[in-house]
Amino acid sequence: xxxxxxxxxxxxxxxxxxxxxxxxxxxxxxxxxxxxxxxxxxxxxxxxxxxxxxxxxxxxxxxxxxxxxxxxxxxxxxxxxxxxxxxxxxxxxxxxxxxxxxxxxxxxxxxxxxxxxxxxxxxxxxxxxxxxxxxxxxxxxxxxxxxxxxxxxxxxxxxxxxxxxxxxxxxxxxxxxxxxxxxxxxxxxxxxxxxxxxxxxxxxxxxxxxxxxxxxxxxxxxxxxxxxxxxxxxxxxxxxxxxxxxxxxxxxxxxxxxxxxxxxxxxxxxxxxxxxxxxxxxxxxxxxxxxx
Amino acid sequence: xxxxxxxxxxxxxxxxxxxxxxxxxxxxxxxxxxxxxxxxxxxxxxxxxxxxxxxxxxxxxxxxxxxxxxxxxxxxxxxxxxxxxxxxxxxxxxxxxxxxxxxxxxxxxxxxxxxxxxxxxxxxxxxxxxxxxxxxxxxxxxxxxxxxxxxxxxxxxxxxxxxxxxxxxxxxxxxxxxxxxxxxxxxxxxxxxxxxxxxxxxxxxxxxxxxxxxxxxxxxxxxxxxxxxxxxxxxxxxxxxxxxxxxxxxxxxxxxxxxxxxxxxxxxxxxxxxxxxxxxxxxxxxxxxxxxxxxxxxxxxxxxxxxxxxxxxxxxxxxxxxxxxxxxxxxxxxxxxxxxxxxxxxxxxxxxxxxxxxxxxxxxxxxxxxxx
Numbered sequence: 001x002x003x004x005x006x007x008x009x010x011x012x013x014x015x016x017x018x019x020x021x022x023x024x025x026x027x028x029x030x031x032x033x034x035x036x037x038x039x040x041x042x043x044x045x046x047x048x049x050x051x052x053x054x055x056x057x058x059x060x061x062x063x064x065x066x067x068x069x070x071x072x073x074x075x076x077x078x079x080x081x082x083x084x085x086x087x088x089x090x091x092x093x094x095x096x097x098x099x100x101x102x103x104x105x106x107x108x109x110x111x112x113x114x115x116x117x118x119x120x121x122x123x124x125x126x127x128x129x130x131x132x133x134x135x136x137x138x139x140x141x142x143x144x145x146x147x148x149x150x151x152x153x154x155x156x157x158x159x160x161x162x163x164x165x166x167x168x169x170x171x172x173x174x175x176x177x178x179x180x181x182x183x184x185x186x187x188x189x190x191x192x193x194x195x196x197x198x199x200x201x202x203x204x205x206x207x208x209x210x211x212x213x214x215x216x217x218x219x220x221x222x223x224x225x226x227x228x229x230x231x232x233x234x235x236x237x238x239x240x241x242x243x244x245x246x247x248x249x250x251x252x253x254x255x256x257x258x259x260x261x262x263x264x265x266x267x268x269x270x271x272x273x274x275x276x277x278x279x280x281x282x283x284x285x286x287x288x289x290x291x292x
Numbered sequence: 293x294x295x296x297x298x299x300x301x302x303x304x305x306x307x308x309x310x311x312x313x314x315x316x317x318x319x320x321x322x323x324x325x326x327x328x329x330x331x332x333x334x335x336x337x338x339x340x341x342x343x344x345x346x347x348x349x350x351x352x353x354x355x356x357x358x359x360x361x362x363x364x365x366x367x368x369x370x371x372x373x374x375x376x377x378x379x380x381x382x383x384x385x386x387x388x389x390x391x392x393x394x395x396x397x398x399x400x401x402x403x404x405x406x407x408x409x410x411x412x413x414x415x416x417x418x419x420x421x422x423x424x425x426x427x428x429x430x431x432x433x434x435x436x437x438x439x440x441x442x443x444x445x446x447x448x449x450x451x452x453x454x455x456x457x458x459x460x461x462x463x464x465x466x467x468x469x470x471x472x473x474x475x476x477x478x479x480x481x482x483x484x485x486x487x488x489x490x491x492x493x494x495x496x497x498x499x500x501x502x503x504x505x506x507x508x509x510x511x512x513x514x515x516x517x518x519x520x521x522x523x524x525x526x527x528x529x530x531x532x533x534x535x536x537x538x539x540x541x542x543x544x545x546x547x548x549x550x551x552x553x554x555x556x557x558x559x560x561x562x563x564x565x566x567x568x569x570x571x572x573x574x575x576x577x578x579x580x581x582x583x584x585x586x587x588x589x590x591x592x593x594x595x596x597x598x599x600x601x602x603x604x605x606x607x608x609x610x611x612x613x614x615x616x617x618x619x620x621x622x623x624x625x626x627x628x629x630x631x632x633x634x635x636x637x638x639x640x641x642x643x644x645x646x647x648x649x650x651x652x653x654x655x656x657x658x659x660x661x662x663x664x
Contacts, residue, residue: 012578015458045490053495054486
């Protein structure tokens with residue numbers, strides 16, 4: 001019996017924080033690739049502390065629905081799951097190449113496969129591109145468009161910028177968009193000045209965030225000048241300084257993110273059959289795929 | 293026994309024979325074995341002891357059929373040990389032998405799990421069916437409730453309270469009513485309860501086995517990192533106040549089993565919930581961090597001018613907020629201290645334009661000693 005456990009941050013204040021986690025869990029459940037799909041949260045229930053005891057599988061794959069390596073994936077989650085002998089060195093990563101580590105979780109006295117975060121998996125590039133398609137409604141979007149991948153910045157986590165740069169570079173390599181750049185909320189180049197950084201008239205802006213919340217729904221739209229008050233909403237696209245901004249919101253809400261979760265588990269040895277193909281088909285893939 | 297017309301199905305008989313070909317059955321009041329030499333099945337239940345050939349198995353009397361279908365249900369239709377324990381609790385298996393239980397299951401056995409009323413019924417082949425609804429809807433006509441079949445719908449139902457406010461604490465007694473899961477299997481009732489009240493069944497099961505691992509407050513303090521390190525400075529008295537304020541049954545339906553430490557019990561009541569709380573939750577830790585900040589302040593003497601009624605009114609406002617009774621105070625009932633008009637009147641009279649009660653500054657010497 002195979003169990004997938006998706007662990008995420010969650011929130012005491014915002015019910016939308018856990019929504020992508022539950023949505024992706026439901027999508028994966030439908031594929032039947034796992035006998036069960038459980039979810040656990042830092043701020044909601046079941047807690048990270050108790051989620052493993054809700055899982056019944058012999059093979060348990062834990063996938064953090066987090067954007068980057070860092071404090072949560074390296075310290076909080078392993079501690080709360082009680083992974084014996086955990087050391088970030090086991091991932092042998094400089095910030096974007098964490099894959100998997102197999103350790104005993106003392107809560108259940110069983111081995112679990114602890115995977116790297118969703119946000120740094122190469123398949124996340126495809127999800128960013130998929131968001132460009134969904135926000136423009138154009139399967140072939142690319143020519144004439146700039147693409148900004150937005151991150152929080154390094155103030156809180158030095159590794160978060162690595163994930164942003166990694167996907168920016170991968171999108172650039174596809175040659176699909178005229179310009180691809182990384183922008184940040186709390187460091188240069190700042191998302192506030194998005195139009196200064198692009199020549200393209202049309203700019204797609206996608207935050208590499210797991211869930212929509214304060215930053216993606218209030219801060220970023222106001223900072224970019226899409227609206228002076230987020231409560232009034234904004235158009236997609238919105239004209240700002242002679243550019244059209246196609247703002248996509250948190251990429252983690254894109255349905256295809258479920259595919260990256262599956263990839264993480266598969267990389268750790270999970271047998272997922274043809275679940276990936278089914279998810280890709282179901283969520284209607286973009287015409288071009290990054291890295292291909 | 294006046295019970296439903298029990299009939300052993302071919303599948304049940306095949307499973308029964310298969311089990312006895314390999315060994316014996318000793319389950320919930322039923323013992324059975326097979327004597328290969330005489331090709332005879334010996335079946336013993338509280339009221340009957342029979343020896344029959346394979347051909348006669350299908351015609352065993354109703355009492356024995358009940359025990360066999362009960363064995364089949366719990367060994368072949370209920371997947372995991374935890375689900376089995378939970379389903380047995382739901383039908384009060386530990387208190388009532390199968391024969392009595394089957395009689396009761398015909399009418400339905402109801403139990404409460406937090407704010408869930410879970411009713412178990414049985415069909416002719418011994419399969420259990422579970423209905424879940426809000427305890428407040430116990431007497432409601434099922435057709436007046438919104439029907440759900442997918443256990444995972446429970447998560448959505450439990451996300452917002454009846455006033456549309458987010459419920460970060462799933463075990464808060466603020467579950468909205470008006471819905472029903474009319475017919476769930478054993479696996480589904482487990483998942484439904486798991487979605488309403490995550491991890492409560494597994495922790496209850498661990499407790500029943502005497503294996504509940506409790507994380508006390510000091511364990512929690514020792515484990516924190518980052519911004520939550522601050523809870524290490526929360527005074528012990530404050531932990532007791534926090535437990536009394538937040539873990540009370542009026543705020544959370546879990547029964548608090550954690551203490552200050554294994555040898556330092558808290559004075560606050562743990563509550564009467566069915567399922568245990570094995571450690572301070574993330575809400576308690578986040579609140580503890582805030583209180584740790586507040587408790588760093590020193591007390592200060594203030595002088596306020598209030599009438600006796602005004603003093604009592606402030607106390608009434610505190611009670612009304614703490615007990616969530618604001619909505620129960622009628623618009624025009626100005627006799628209540630926490631009535632909105634009454635409070636607005638007090639503000640007009642006693643609070644100056646800077647928001648200071650009685651015009652008394654919070655920091656009279658200009659020294660801002662606030663928590664942040």
